[in-house]
Each structure stands twice: as structure tokens, then as C-alpha cells.
Amino acid sequence: MERLVTFKVLDQEYPLYTDAPEKDVQEILSLVKTQLEYAGQASQPVLSANKLGILTSLNIASKYVKLKKEYEEYKQLVERKISLLSEKIENNF
Numbered sequence: 876m877e878r879l880v881t882f883k884v885l886d887q888e889y890p891l892y893t894d895a896p897e898k899d900v901q902e903i904l905s906l907v908k909t910q911l912e913y914a915g916q917a918s919q920p921v922l923s924a925n926k927l928g929i930l931t932s933l934n935i936a937s938k939y940v941k942l943k944k945e946y947e948e949y950k951q952l953v954e955r956k957i958s959l960l961s962e963k964i965e966n967n968f
Contacts, residue, residue: 884908885924910934 880891882904893900914930915922922930 884911885927887924906935907931 877892877894880893880900881888882891883889884907891900895903910931911927914927914934
């Protein structure tokens with residue numbers, strides 16, 4: 876069941892409706908805050924909150940796309956191994 880979670884980032888409060896477990900919500904918020912801090916430290920001169928938010932979103936999206944690609948490659952590898960094992964089992968019976 877969805878619930879409202881309010882969190883504070885860059886001195887502003889934001890509402891988030893989610894059905895994710897509390898542990899996941901805390902991990903997500905921690906990731907966002909860490910990425911915002913990283914983007915803020917890496918940017919010179921200081922960026923506005925909007926630009927910092929966009930930069931952080933791009934960084935997170937980039938990591939997501941990379942992980943998604945790695946997952947697909949891993950899934951294909953596992954599927955090939957399963958196929959090979961299935962063939963070996965079938966050939967032995």
C-alpha cells in the first residue's frame with residue numbers, strides 16, 4: 876500500500892508516494908543525497924539547486940543504464956550456460 880514519505884534535500888522538503896519497504900526508501904534517499912553531494916562538490920562554480928538536481932539525475936540514470944546492460948549480459952550468459960547444461964543432460968539420457 877502506498878504511503879507518503881517526506882524527505883529533505885538541499886534545505887527543501889519533498890513528498891514521495893511509495894509502496895517500497897522502509898529500508899529501500901532509506902537506501903534510495905541515501906543514494907540521492909550522496910549523489911547530490913558528489914555533484915555539488917564536483918561542480919565549480921556552485922550550481923543552482925535545479926541544475927544540481929538535473930546533474931544528479933543524469934548521473935543516477937547513467938549508472939542505471941550501465942547496470943541494466945550488465946544485467947542483460949549476465950542474464951544471457953546464464954541462459955547460455957543453462958542451455959549447454961540442458962543439452963549435456965539430454966545427451967546423457
